[in-house]
Amino acid sequence: MKTNEDKKHLKLLSYFPVLAAIAMIVAFLIIAINTITLIAVVSIVVSIICILAIQAGARAKRRQMKISFPPSEIPIEVEGKKKKGKAKKIAREREYATTTLPKYLTEQVMSLEETIVKNLERLGASQVYLSQVLEGEKTKHEIDIVFKKEDKTYLMEIKKRLLVPSDIENLSGIYQDIVCKNRDVQKVFLFTTGDVAESVRRIAMDSGINIVKPEDLKKSRTILEAHS
């Protein structure tokens, strides 16, 4: 914990560049008649503007990246409107990301499983079960979603938070236990609405766990085709 004394020192130290800036500006003003100084002043102003512009750009990009979980009806509509132009599609997706998605995530988060089921059915999955108990070699496991496609069984766990490495290790252990008794289990998916670190993605890849983000369900090439 930072004490008040520490905070005071910290605040004082953060004034240093500001003081340096003021000192430099004073110095520049005194020798303003010098052309090189004027160029230097201009270059500083330009560089500050550049920094601000880059940061504004990065902020906008970050905002744009905070996309997007489709309620089941949205992707179908988007796919249908393809012929009417890319701009319309982008506008629709943007509207979705700014209005529909936040509303969806806050108000309807309880129906997340149902939304995934609807999307899986749209992507060709049959016999979708929620909270299915499967017998493993050592113990019983309650899996969030179990579904079938072309006689192959797939498992899906849902995490409404960012993923950590132990999520993958846990799911991998569950899969190993289940597959001993259920040979038709083909793949395990880990659905998350949160962020996924690169290290976690790597562990998942090594363990054969397929991480599914909300936007993956929206893609025309289904996650099932991609992984089978």
Place this chain on the structure above:
Amino acid sequence: MKPDHLWQGFMWTWNIHDLSLRCAIDSSITKAFRDLNYDVRTSDDYLSLLGGTFSEKPDMTHSFFGVNGYFAVCFKCAKEKRGLHIHMHASKPEAYKDIEKVERYVGNPALKIASLKNTISDLTWNHKLTILSVIFTLLGSILTLTVQLALPAPLLLIVQSTFTFAILLSIIYLVTVLLLMILRAYYASKLIRRF
């Protein structure tokens, strides 16, 4: 049904939003339990060990089984919805000592990293001030070294001393930020070396 206690030693992780740090903390917890000779099992192993039924399925990751007791890492359950905590079933009183050890093992470097990260971001205003300071230091040095100023002697002295003052302040600031960043990297390496 076997008794299931909550260990709240990891409450400090609830305020950490940094993705990589949270992953490092999680991996460090696993490594710490492994070092104490605990066997890593699935969350369902722990739940089946307790027996009974749960009204709400706990959002657990994996569990650890050892001679002193059984532990499971949980993020959200009916008892605690706020964030990372540990469920434990102690077979021996030593189980409490073990979990305290794990908490210290993970908490010391992780808390220092989190605190240094906040300090650096407060101090540098998310590195905006660092960039500004570098620009001023470079331009100030170039101007002081290369430009011959046609100014009267007293004015020239003021200008030169102001330049020197500005450059010195910038350098002190940059060195401080650099030292803090090195310290943060040191603790990060300490935390990451554990898994």
